[in-house]
Amino acid sequence: MKWILSLIAGLLFAFNAVAQAPAAAPQQKIDELVRLLQDPEVQAWLNSRKEVGAPQSPASSAGASDLVSWESAARTRVHEIITAIPAIPAEVAAAAARTRHDAVSRGYAPVFVIFGGLVALGLLVEGLYRRLAKPRETLLGRLAPVGIFAGAMAIVFFAVEWPPLARITLLAYLTAFVAFRLAVAFLSAADITPFLRTRLMILFGLVCFAVATAAIGEPLGVPPLVRDAISYCLSVVGLFVAIEMVWATSQRSRPWKAAVIAFLVALWIIWCLDMRGLFWIGVYVLVLPAMLNAVGRVAGSFVSDPGSLRGVLIVRGARAAVIFLAVGWLALVWRLNPDTLGQRDPVVAALFYGGLKSVLILVVADFLWQLARGWIDRTLRVATDATSLAPADAAKRARFRTLLPIFRNALAVVVAVMAALVVLAQMGVQIGPLIAGAGIFGVAIGFGSQTLVKDVISGVFYMLDDAFRVGEYIQAKDYKGTVEGFSLRSVRLRHHRGPVFTVPFGELGAVQNMSRDWVIDKFRITVGFNTDIDKARKLTKKVGAELKDDPELGPLFIEPLKMKGVEEFADYGIVLSFAMTTVPGMQTYIRRKAYAKIRELFLANGITFAQPTVQVGGDDKEGGAVAAAQAIRAHEAGTAAPPK
Template sequence: MRNVFSAFLVLLSLLIAGPSLAQTAAAPPPEKLSELLKLLDDPAIRSWITAQQQAQAQTQAPAIPTQDVEDLEEKARSHFAALAAAVPKVPSEIARVSARIRADGAASGFAPTYLLIAAIVAVGLAIEWIFKRVSKGARFENGILNKLLLEAGPTLVFIVTASVIFLVVPWPLLVRPVVLFSLLAVFAFRTVLAIARLAMTAGASHRTVHRRGMIFTGILLAGIVLAALGPKLGVDPDVSTVISLFVSAVLLAIAIETVWLAAPAEESPQRLWPKMLRTLALVALWLVWCLDFNGLFWIGIFAAALPRVLPAVDHMVRAFAESRWQEGVVNSPRMVLISRGARALVIGAAVAWLALIWRYDPNDLLQRNPVLDTIITGLFKSVVILLLADLCWELTKTFIDRKLQTVSDPQLQNPADIARGSRLRTLLPIFRNALAALVLVTAGLMVLSEMGVAIGPLIAGAGIFGVAIGFGSQTLVKDIVSGVFYLMDDAFRVGEYIQSGSYKGTVESFSLRSIRLRHHRGPVFTVPFGELGAVQNMSRDWVIDKFRLRVKFDTDVDKARKITKKLGAELSEDPEFGPMILMPLKMKGVEEIGDFGIELSFAFTAKPGMQTMVRRRAYTMIRRAFMENGIEFAQPTVQVGGDEKGDPTAAAAALRKHQMATEAAQAAAAGGA
């Protein structure tokens, strides 16, 4: 072991000294060199030195190559020159590779490759046709499942048939990858075609977009096959790059045409701006791909595609559910789980593809750059957190909306159910808004925490800031706290008519701070809870309505009472007004003997808000019944004596004087009370 250590020190000193030893140091004695050579020839020492070198290479960070702008410019110029020189070689290179493939197939007794691929596709289509004929009688109750059987079933049969043929045949060396990648492209095209037809059946895709999408998909798959076969068939890399650029330019042209295809000729310039921006975005993505920034390219693709793909997925899932389940199940938490699960699969596939493109390895990245590892890992975890937060919010929102729809059913007749529904319509919207804020804040803090942000000081700072705001906005705190206690006391509900001070109206809605009242004449009052004070609720349980009528002094009061009782019974049996009345119309008796007649008092009990309609109907019935039975209403009369007897002007003046005296007496009595 001592010899090993000595040899290691000698080697280390040689490495440290470097080339300077060759210039200044004297040559070591021959006996020491022979001893060193013997040690180096020992297999144990060699293995130990190799292990030490590997460990040192792993611990040392790789040097970052630096390049000047001139070097980059020279490399770009050389690359463009190579591509320009490769353009004329494309036909000859294609002919050369095709000849190699034909020769390889002919040497093994195979037909040309395109005939082999066509034969496999033909056999697959034949088996697919047989499957369609056999399954023609199988039908489901809804159209989506039928379309799924008609599209997914034959496609799956075609893929299985072609795969079996490919796996059974022993293909030549060069023919095998050509057939394999061609079949994979056909499989992918058939799968995309089936999905697109299902989307059209569900109404999530336009026919024009469908046609352009299929053309785009076919050319894209052909380009992918050519790019994948290039290295395997020995194609010149520059020629392969030129072909890929040509295919990408064609795809860019199709995408731009699809963007502008929906623009009518007479469309205004203002509406052309979005299409111009989309065109510029497509060109920018193409340039990013040309510069070989694959990660940034796919981020742009997903950013542009996901906002359109996710609603289409939701639409397809909802169409499938509507054709299979009842409406109550469609708007249920089960439907939310299915819909959000489909969205999560799409987003998860996008994130997984990005990780594959970036060759993401957490352990390797953690050793090379811990900060970047924290950010990227935090991004992936943030996606999961946001998906779970969205699921929780949608489940809760669906439950609350279903409950609100249930309690708002106009067919409810039980007073207890009506009262409970009114209270739920009042509290559930506030709970929904508060829950949305809670989910948003919690998800945001968790995302910041996963990104490496210390949220402890952030929460502490927010608490201090909240205390400062509380001291500076005591009125706001008062309004919120008052509103909480009003709701706990069940002082009012949405749809009830209340009065507080000079404010009165129907409760339309309220927030954490204020209540919104709609006056019966139309104006809207927004009243803070802190200014509401005592609340007079006119929509609870029942309402007693009283009114007075004045008849002449010679009226038979008992006869009037009997007539009123009969009218009350008729009014209670009326199909329109009967449900509004809780206790029938009655005459209470003589309330006051005035100057011109007797004031009779009437009363009835009705449901809240219905008393006005019942009173109007009662006025009409009482007037008609009193006139039919000889009961006359009292009218103010004035008899003028003396020299002005018979003068109408004097009578009017005396009547006006009497009214003013009566009003003054009433005002004085009210002031004394």
């Protein structure tokens, strides 16, 4: 086969080069050949040449061929990594020896001594900062010393020209140490138990060490399979630490713990099979919700009012930034692994990128919606307080309280629909026919639900006419009460006795608004026929002046209490008519106060109130009694006489 011939030719070329090379370095050439043969790219090329030379079945499909090749490559990779595990100690020792030799041969101390010295210098500068500044136990107070520590080490590190291998090793492990200390600062500020915090520190420290070790493997000359074997061994340790942490710190039930542990094991297997995109998706599912909550709490600590514009921008913006970084990292991982199974299928790749774009679209839509809702809620809170305002300003705020909830609901529907349509378009769905079908469906729904359409349209025109607002007392047909709120099709009325009416707009008809601008309250009082009308008028004027001067009732008057005059002559007295103009909704309260004062003042000045009386007979009451007695006696005598 071609790949065998290529391999034999490569071996002959290598042996020829070794034979022609000086005898002092034959082992170096052999190591280089072995390293090239262990290179994943060379192995992938050899496998691809093998697949090209092998006979293909005409019935085999492209998808099945990709799956078979991926399975074969994964199996080969796992086998090679397991085979490379025994070589880890020797390769690590060789890399350490090369690094030490590189540093010592140039007159520097060993790398671990340099690392310890830089860390000691950073800790010394950090200790001086803590002694002088005395930072508070807040998140910034914990992060600032770490920044001082990292800055001191960075100045010395970049000021010295280190040997190449020592420079790479120091940079990797110093960066990992700083990242570990930053994680410790965040975990110290988090509201978690010390037991869980300790295990998270151990887990994150192991991750930092593993990443740094994997980063320096190639510059130090560690073979790729050995590097992968080291990563796999460290990942096994990390998996056991994560399993122990879940089982020991979680307060959930055992089935829940078992499910999480199974998920962690599946995630580790996915990572071992080099399915990096799927692996990071699983990591996000496991970690991202808690991370978003933590970032939201930390960002919220910098603002006093999370509902303000600044609070929404900081809190929601921080969460959106975390999601954007996660999506960007996932796209980068996907792009840097072109040989994965999903990358070979254009449908899967299109769905993957469409899903990433959809996540970003949803994040942007949520951010814009939160900004709009925050503004509406703040405006509603301000519009609720209408005290000490001019009537025009109070009416404007009442108008806001009426229209803004409806606008908020309509905006939520618009944002949700638009975001859904854009997401469907990014996922490859043709939204043109969908919109046309939705229009036809809407027409059909409109014909089938004419009452609902009538209610919605009636509500729109009621709002345009400004017929009533939230907080006003209205009456429509048999319904009356205070307007508590709206929906798209109905209004909620709270009766003064407590019941709540939910009335469709189409059922309201003519609306009587009893709370708009001002109200004229009229009432009548019946006094005796001998009442002095002018005196009653003067006393009423005095009552009106007292009510107007009252600090509680005075601001509620628009025009004071006045007696209009004699309304009519009733059966038992003269009916006097009174009127006053007050602010809406307070006329009943003011009328009760006016009744009490009028009664007190009228009685004190000799004006009596009419009472129903009944008079039987004429003026000669005694004569009537004598006549009645005589009639009774005559009747009795006639009854006692015997018949003739």
